[in-house]
Amino acid sequence: MGRVKVGVIGCGSIAKNRHFPEYEAIQETEIIAVCDIVQDRANTAAQRYNAQAYTDYIELLKNVEIEAVSVCTPNYLHARITIAALEAGKHVLCEKPMATSLNDAEKMNEAASKSGKILMIGHNQRFVPSHQKAKQLIDSGEIGRVYSFRTAFGHSGPENWAVDGRDSWFFKKDQAVIGAMGDLGVHKADLLRYILGEEFVEVGAFVETTAKKNTDVDDSAACILRTESGIIGTLTASWSYAKEDNATVIYAEKAVLRLEDDPKYSLIIHHDNGKTETIELGSIQTNDSEGQHDSEVISHFVKCVVNNEVPLISGVEGLKSLKVILGAMESNASRKIIRL
Template identity: 65%
Template structure:
């Protein structure tokens, strides 16, 4: 039986990721699309034989939908996800899941109350090199993990977003945070996933140095400490103008793992005994290549609904990754190391 899906928000992430990936899944029927810009909704509707809406509440009321993708500006993630969950739809929400822990809690509560799936679109967990690195760390092959550095940066949303320089990404009342929310939260989630450890302290420096006419961050560097004592850095930037960087390096007792750091090999394991193992595991999805690669997020979401399993990044996982970014903001505000332990 195919699932009836609606995509709310028809900007870049919907047109490059959600819509084509739903269309490629044989268990899905794209029933409705919604965007406040009517032309965008009409265009998507025509392409995928769906019904176009400009008001999501009307869509939820008129359509019988099994699942919804929320691809909207950050400040709308929580209210729209909650409304969709309350109408009995499963929800896949883009990251960051919310703009506060209170909002995240309300989303989780709505999913539980309605017996529906809530998944957050953290696609870094599905990258082959990241999954392989997690296996190596778990198996003990690299020994104790001492430290790491992870980065995610590109030239900024103006080259990627549907509205270019006028994008909501640059407006604090809609985006809430800039590069840290767009890119940094992905890496916070990835670090938690790879290390299978929770971060307990965060310190951060956050700047707006590369973009004009914006009140959100475009460069952020975080220092993180985990419960097991692993320390590392996380950089998020909209100022990597020449080439996207999506790399992670894990420094362990017996080996160093370089993820998405080599142009040919997506994972390079350099062992302390001098041995090097190179893995060619397929490219990470990137904004650079026209988005032809799949993120696996949609398929995982649909499988979780069909098999009644918990998605890899449910609301609770999404909230833990969001908490790191919110903690970084507190660190900046207070000029102190912020404790994430509650």
């Protein structure tokens, strides 16, 4: 089999720092088309990767050579472009949040199932070594029953790394729809569903715009979540942290797990016998370290395309994680606990 021919739709920061360099690093792929509504941006990427430049994704999707696409556009376009790509017979890797409504997410999954093509959502947190290890420790029963957790994902905001800075679509309600919760909160909802191996059944949340001026998207949120077996915990997502926080703490019967909570040790295990284990497993990606190490999202997607396998984060998984975030938004609006 020849190399998988790829098209990247949207040439902003996430494409520049993750999708382009990671596709380029994989021998099995070749970037043959790029698309951005800003002509200069498309041209620059096209020159850099020796690809064809488009300003209209519909035109790109007509290119029959393209087998797979990455959708790296503002949130409100995810569903529309993904569905069009699947209908055009392409495999799709869509950035998160997969959509801005459950209805759109369901339509994306229907299109995937109808086309027989792969739909994967770009939740990179599942691939972080400390997160994988925590899942193993929980699944094996080694640390006993899990009682609670706390998880956070926050940084100083997209203006510091998005290609358009403070003018970025992230701050425009009609394009982002959801702010820090769609950017960061959905990652942690997905991670916890994965690590705990359970679905969340209830959410209560406060979602605010406190740190950023002249925007009506959320920039800070705190949620309380409960799983089907009664594990309870907190999830915070924010664009107001002076220093990035990407830590998760799991409180279980026989141990406390600290994930990405220490600059040196990506996993710290406090055992109930008083002993502490410190493990270095390679750090989590931050916005400062983008491009320095593989997020594994692209390599996993390509492997699934080549071997025709179901991805770890399928559209079905993406929808379940989105449901948690949309429930949190609903809880804030109604000032009630929402059953998911």
